[in-house]
Amino acid sequence: xxxxxxxxxxxxLATQLGKALYTAGNEIVQVFSRNIDHARQLARQLESxxxxxxxxxELSADCYIFALKDDALPAIAAQMPTTDGVWIHTAGSLxxxxxSEYKEDVGVLYPLQTFSKSRNVSFSDIPIFIEANNxxxxxxxxxxxxxxxxxxxxxxxxKRKYLHLAAVFACNFTNHFxxxxxxxxxxxxxxxxxxxxxxxxxxxxVMERSPREAQTGPAVRFxxxxxxxxxxxxxxxxxxxxxxxxSNSIHDHSx
Numbered sequence: 001x002x003x004x005x006x007x008x009x010x011x012x013l014a015t016q017l018g019k020a021l022y023t024a025g026n027e028i029v030q031v032f033s034r035n036i037d038h039a040r041q042l043a044r045q046l047e048s049x050x051x052x053x054x055x056x057x058e059l060s061a062d063c064y065i066f067a068l069k070d071d072a073l074p075a076i077a078a079q080m081p082t083t084d085g086v087w088i089h090t091a092g093s094l095x096x097x098x099x100s101e102y103k104e105d106v107g108v109l110y111p112l113q114t115f116s117k118s119r120n121v122s123f124s125d126i127p128i129f130i131e132a133n134n135x136x137x138x139x140x141x142x143x144x145x146x147x148x149x150x151x152x153x154x155x156x157x158x159k160r161k162y163l164h165l166a167a168v169f170a171c172n173f174t175n176h177f178x179x180x181x182x183x184x185x186x187x188x189x190x191x192x193x194x195x196x197x198x199x200x201x202x203x204x205x206v207m208e209r210s211p212r213e214a215q216t217g218p219a220v221r222f223x224x225x226x227x228x229x230x231x232x233x234x235x236x237x238x239x240x241x242x243x244x245x246x247s248n249s250i251h252d253h254s255x
Contacts, residue, residue: 002026003144004085006058007048008076009067010038012115013090015045017067017148020123022046024147030058054079061085063144065109070094077102086137088144092164095157096131107132107141110160111149114171123148129155129163180239187235212253219247220254 002025007014010033022028028046032054033039039050051057057064057080064080066073066089073089077099080087087103089096092110099106108131113121128145130152132138138154145152155163178199182192205214218226227247234240 002147003062003140004029004060005063005065005144006030006032006061006085007042007065007067008032008054008057008080009065010035010042011067012117013111014065014067015042015117016115016121017065017090017111017123018042018046019120020148021144026144026147029061032057055081057081057083059083063088063140065090066099074098086132086140088141092167093161096133097157100133105132105134105137107137108157108160109141109145110155110164112163112167114175124150127151127153129153129160131155131157131160215250215254217250219250222247222251 002021004027005018005021006029007018010031014031018028018031022045028043028048030049030051031039031043031046032051033042034052036050036052039052042048043050054076059081061083062085064083064085064087066076066087068076068089068091070091070093073091073094077087080102083103086105086107087099088107088109089099090109090111091098092112096106096108108129110129111123112127112129115121126149128149128151130138130141130145131154132141142152142154178192178195181195185192185195202214218230227243231240231243234243
């Protein structure tokens with residue numbers, strides 16, 4: 001039997017996690033967002049109700065999932081009425097204790113993936129990292145997580161913050177470099193699509209060997225003539241500094 005779940009938040013993570021939990025047989029009884037249009041948009045997909053007043057939160061759900069920006073979480077938690085059920089946040093970098101000031105049974109459900117509202121993902125192989133402040137709450141959160149994923153792990157908040165940091169390097173920073181590459185190509189009227197086979201092969205290689213072993217390019221051998229010519233093509237000092245910082249880091253890690 002599925003859990004009765006309330007979502008506090010209607011953004012990228014709430015959308016994809018909500019759809020996964022709904023499809024797995026959990027009942028999404030309510031969606032809260034300070035933007036009622038966002039709440040209604042997600043609630044329609046989950047056959048749920050939408051609210052924009054935290055005082056109207058359903059009080060008898062099994063789980064309350066806070067899928068919010070980190071800096072918004074404490075303020076929203078402080079406004080929550082007294083409820084039944086377990087309070088769960090989804091942040092990679094916040095401790096479980098951020099909720100325990102307001103509720104006795106609290107925990108974390110952190111899916112290690114990048115999410116967008118418009119791009120559906122399969123949760124079955126997404127690692128989900130959980131934590132709770134007592135064993136009964138941990139069992140409930142684990143059951144909820146296992147309803148959508150085969151990769152569920154208990155991880156302390158101390159270790160989870162380093163996992164989140166690594167994910168920022170592996171995902172957010174990497175995607176930003178794609179943005180910079182696209183801008184370089186656009187100025188020369190070259191389509192970004194020509195890089196996609198290279199991006200795909202780079203990602204595929206680290207599935208088979210360590211990233212350090214997979215590293216290639218002029219910085220590995222520190223080919224200064226090539227690197228200097230490339231730096232001269234860059235349009236501003238920020239990009240030039242970034243090029244040298246990353247190149248030096250690549251070379252240091254190849255020694």
